[in-house]
Amino acid sequence: VLTAIELLERLLGRYGPQGWWPAQSAFEVMVGAVLVQRTSWLNAARALERLDEAGLLHWEQIAACDPAILEGLIRPAGFFRTKARRLIGVADYVRGHGGTEAMSRLMTGELRRQLLGLFGVGAETADAILLYAFERPVFVDDAYARRLLGRLHGRKTHAHDVATFVRDLVDAGETRKLAELHALVVEHSKQHCRSSPACEQCVLRARCVYPATDTRPAPS
DNA sequence: CACCAGGGTGGTT
C-alpha cells in the first residue's frame, strides 16, 4: 500500500502547500487550537482576530481577563463559555510555567503529558499544539486521518494503525512534512474523502481499495 | 429546514 511519504507527495502535487498555522507566536497557536475545536477555521480565525484587536493574545492578559469579556470576544468560534474557561486555564498554565519559552525546553513526551493535564486539551489538541506551536515531529491523528487511512487500507483504523503509518516520518523528526501531511489530509478529506465520498476525481483512487468495496448506488 | 465544522468532558451502559 501507500506509504506516508508517498501520500504526502501525491496530495502536495494535487493541492499544493496548505500553509497552516503561520502564527506569530506559540501561544497564539495554542489559543487557535482551542478555538477551532469542533468549529470551522473561518469562525476560529474571527475569534482570534477579535482577541488580537483587544490585545489579548498574550497569556498574562487572558489569564487575568474577566471570563464574561473573553466570552463575548470569542463568541464567533462557538462553545464560547466552555472555550473561555479552557483559554483561561491554558493561559494560567503558561503564565505559571515560565511562558512558552520554558515549555519549549521540555522533552516532547513530558510536554505532551503537561498539555493533556489541561482542562479542554485532549490528545488531538495536544498533538496539534506540539506540531504547530512547538514544532515537534508528531502527527495529528484526527477523524479525517482515520477515515482516509481506513479507506486506503480497507479496514477500520485505530490510533495504533495511524501511528504505524507515520512512524518513519516521526522517527526521522520530519516536523515540516508531518505538518503539511496533516493539513493536506484535512483538505483532501473535505474535497473527496468525505463521509459521503466523491471518488471519481480522487488522486488516490488507483492506490485505494475503497472504490472496489464501494456499495453506493450507481450514478444515474 | 438539516447538517457540518481542524474536540473534549462527564455520565451511563
Next chain:
DNA sequence: AACCACCATGGT
C-alpha cells in the same frame, strides 16, 4: 471499552 448528551456559532 463503547456509547451518549452537551457545549453554540456561522456557513451551506
